Amino acid sequence: MSDPADKTPEPTAPGPVTKPLQGWGRLVRMGRPRLTKANLLATLLAILLGFGMVTQVQQYRASGLENLRQEDLVTLLDGVNQQSGKLGTEINRLTRTRDSLRAGGGDAAAIKAAEDRLAALGILAGTVPATGPGIEMRIPDSERRIQPNNILDTVQELRDAGAEAIQINDVRVVASTWFGLSMEGQLIVDGKTIAAPYVVRAIGDPHTVSTALAIPGGVLETLRQLGIPATVQRKTSIAVTALRPASEPGYAQPETSE
Template sequence: MSDDRGEDTNAVRPADEDRGKAVSPPAEAEAESVRTGWSRLWRAARPRATKANALITVLALLLGIAMVAQVRETRSSGLENLRQDDLVALLDSVNQQSIKLGQEADKLTTTRDRLRSGGGDQAALQAATERLQTLGILAGTLPATGPGIRLTIEDPGKSVKSSDILNAVEELRDAGAEAIQLNDVRIVADSWFGTGTNGRMVADGKPLTPPYVLTAIGDSHTMATAMAIPGGVVDALKQLGATPTVTSVQSASVTALRAESTPRYAQPSSQ
């Protein structure tokens, strides 16, 4: 009986080995299946030379070139293009403006100390008079005279718009202009510019005709340099076909006046 059991055992073992071979695939077949899967994935994901892809590539290159050109233009439109003499003049103007503001601060401090120490009604009256004159010049109700510049704009093609004049006025204000006159119109804080029904430029409701003459009182060096900055007011007007001319004057006169007005809504605060 032991021999029969041994034969049965030997008969079963080959069958088990055969079943094991049938269930487990060979290593080579498995590796080939992996390589086939990666190959299909690569063919599906790889870029194809189509018209759409070529167009996208060209547009990306053009966009990159445009961005580089814009950055270069932005860098070259500032103070980098100014000559050394212009930079020295601009720095000198800034220093002069700083000295002037310092002197004004010292003057106000002296007036304050005189009033606090009981210097009498005369000091108070003098301070009030000076303040009234300053406010009258700023409000345009008093004439003004002093050093400054005159910007004359010849516009034969009528290409200059009200926005261009506004840019010039804002540039003059940023450069320290204390009083401005455009032709026969006094320019103040609430001045406005537009176009009339006949197509003519209008400032504060008054029609203007070229040449447009902006007279500004202030530091002539600073304002003239601000007008001549590359890409600034003068360059912009020349691109429109106009002919701007900046002239420094020792004594400019701003004689146009604004009518006095009373605020309709604003009232002095008790605080």
């Protein structure tokens, strides 16, 4: 018999090997981004948002507002607020008229509302005279350097600043007004040749309108670069008396269908 002490102990099977990094690996795998519809949608929205922000910044830069002085920006903001206030007042007036008509105010309320609306449209169409505060702009042009686009820019700047009625010399400016030059270099407004100095009268808030014309790179600076020393005076009362003949549209007709 063999001695039990002489038996070599048999090797035992290796036990499970501990992997200390196994838990961290699971966390890493859980944190990996997965390609799902939700992730794709969120990525697309982030890209579109970034593109929109960049586009908006570029538009603000292109508008040249960053070159304006603080007081100019404040003035433009005041002009916007005033326009907003005017629109709010008009909304309130129309709301009161509507409520009066609904409450059975009778024909008198309807007639009064129609007359007020007709007067406002007459001012816009240039068929009735208008008075109010505004500015008077004088543009000398003895050397005939003025171009139609200079006058057009002036009119557009006045409208943007809230001018409600405009007249150049004895011609009323309306939505369809056009500008040109004669063979002699004189300004033509709606087919009528006018002589320098050109006098522009505009009814609106005097401070807002005059400041809009004087902003850096604006109308007055452009004219000065052409050698034209235009001047602007604020007026507490100014009259726009030039009239346009009322005309019937040749093609457009009012839409009466509900």
